[in-house]
Amino acid sequence: MQDIESRCRWHTFAKDEQIIDREDESKDVYFIVSGNVRVVNYSLSGREVAFEDIRSGSIFGELAALDGERRSANVVALTMTDVATLTRNKFEEVLAENPDVAMRLMHRLAQVIRASTDRIMDLSTLGANNRVYAELLRLAHEGVLDENSAVIKPVPIHGDIASRVSTTRETVARVLSDLSKKGLVTREGSQLHLHDVMRLQEMVEEFRGD
Amino acid sequence: MQDIESRCRWHTFAKDEQIIDREDESKDVYFIVSGNVRVVNYSLSGREVAFEDIRSGSIFGELAALDGERRSANVVALTMTDVATLTRNKFEEVLAENPDVAMRLMHRLAQVIRASTDRIMDLSTLGANNRVYAELLRLAHEGVLDENSAVIKPVPIHGDIASRVSTTRETVARVLSDLSKKGLVTREGSQLHLHDVMRLQEMVEEFRGD
Numbered sequence: 363m364q365d366i367e368s369r370c371r372w373h374t375f376a377k378d379e380q381i382i383d384r385e386d387e388s389k390d391v392y393f394i395v396s397g398n399v400r401v402v403n404y405s406l407s408g409r410e411v412a413f414e415d416i417r418s419g420s421i422f423g424e425l426a427a428l429d430g431e432r433r434s435a436n437v438v439a440l441t442m443t444d445v446a447t448l449t450r451n452k453f454e455e456v457l458a459e460n461p462d463v464a465m466r467l468m469h470r471l472a473q474v475i476r477a478s479t480d481r482i483m484d485l486s487t488l489g490a491n492n493r494v495y496a497e498l499l500r501l502a503h504e505g506v507l508d509e510n511s512a513v514i515k516p517v518p519i520h521g522d523i524a525s526r527v528s529t530t531r532e533t534v535a536r537v538l539s540d541l542s543k544k545g546l547v548t549r550e551g552s553q554l555h556l557h558d559v560m561r562l563q564e565m566v567e568e569f570r571g572d
Numbered sequence: 573m574q575d576i577e578s579r580c581r582w583h584t585f586a587k588d589e590q591i592i593d594r595e596d597e598s599k600d601v602y603f604i605v606s607g608n609v610r611v612v613n614y615s616l617s618g619r620e621v622a623f624e625d626i627r628s629g630s631i632f633g634e635l636a637a638l639d640g641e642r643r644s645a646n647v648v649a650l651t652m653t654d655v656a657t658l659t660r661n662k663f664e665e666v667l668a669e670n671p672d673v674a675m676r677l678m679h680r681l682a683q684v685i686r687a688s689t690d691r692i693m694d695l696s697t698l699g700a701n702n703r704v705y706a707e708l709l710r711l712a713h714e715g716v717l718d719e720n721s722a723v724i725k726p727v728p729i730h731g732d733i734a735s736r737v738s739t740t741r742e743t744v745a746r747v748l749s750d751l752s753k754k755g756l757v758t759r760e761g762s763q764l765h766l767h768d769v770m771r772l773q774e775m776v777e778e779f780r781g782d
Binding site: 403405406407409411413424425428429431434435454457458461464465467468469471472473474475476478479481482483485486487528567 | 613615616617619621623634635638639641644645664667668671674675677678679681682683684685686688689691692693695696697738777
């Protein structure tokens with residue numbers, strides 16, 4: 363590992379600073395030493411589509427490093443973020459010399475493809491309301507309290523959910539308000555409580571957009 | 573390579589035969605020796621969402637082989653198809669022993685992620701009509717005649733386009749009929765001619781669904 367580190371360069375980005383611009387010619391790969399980043403794209407009309415938040419210990423920018431083509435998305439620092447970067451050539455050397463590093467990267471790429479496949483299915487077969495329900499269930503995954511209730515903390519930002527499930531902030535606000543009126547969710551301080559996870563799971567597949 | 577072949581098992585599938593069922597527990601990876609396959613999923617209501625057609629010389633089934641999780645999709649033979657299969661363990665051996673094979677696989681995974689990212693952007697920001705225009709332009713990519721005209725052959729099946737861009741056969745039929753009335757496409761025997769590629773490119777970004 364020390365050998366890999368010696369080939370890296372080190373950079374620090376401020377909160378909200380753009381780390382990769384989609385138009386960049388750079389093919390470097392980034393390892394997050396500390397901090398969090400968001401992978402995001404914009405339509406021509408400026409609509410934001412969020413792809414993934416990536417935490418310390420993981421990498422980004424690997425697609426252009428692997429295939430030499432252009433950047434597929436923008437990457438922005440969500441917090442102050444320290445990264446170690448490798449040039450495309452040095453990254454290829456590291457992968458060729460370390461089959462375990464290559465295998466971990468392939469595992470990560472497989473996970474990205476699975477998440478993309480799920481999202482394409484959601485976008486193809488669910489209406490916007492149902493996609494918001496599905497996103498709440500995903501966010502609740504780490505905060506399961508018992509078999510039918512869960513907690514999401516911190517309370518998710520409407521714009522973040524909208525960008526993750528490709529709808530508007532207004533739709534997210536309306537859906538959360540409706541769920542609150544039905545007693546399915548309540549906000550308590552900085553937490554969002556889900557009181558009937560099974561009902562929400564059923565609602566994901568009801569009233570589909572097809 | 574002979575060493576890899578000796579670790580494979582060989583199978584032949586008939587046209588329309590299912591090769592991988594999403595519910596399968598198998599983690600084998602498949603190399604297509606001859607033939608073509610389609611990667612496809614179904615919503616609970618039975619709506620078909622096509623992901624990718626894969627040709628001879630390429631592989632499929634690698635996600636479950638890489639991460640040990642369940643199959644992410646179904647795979648069906650489009651023609652009579654001969655495959656060589658490797659178990660998960662043997663596949664991992666091959667990748668560890670052959671950095672060039674691992675690098676080619678990472679390159680392919682990167683391409684799948686890029687295609688998924690483009691599709692998520694299309695689904696998030698374009699209406700169904702515009703997604704059909706975009707798919708015609710993708711299909712025409714191999715049949716460019718001059719700077720503003722192209723040919724798609726064979727004429728694409730409406731249901732295939734619908735399944736690729738997540739809309740209905742009826743929408744595809746209506747869009748093609750409208751394009752034909754405008755003189756932008758004509759069917760000539762087994763070919764579909766595009767007469768104004770630049771106009772179609774402009775139309776993709778018009779009347780967006782956001």
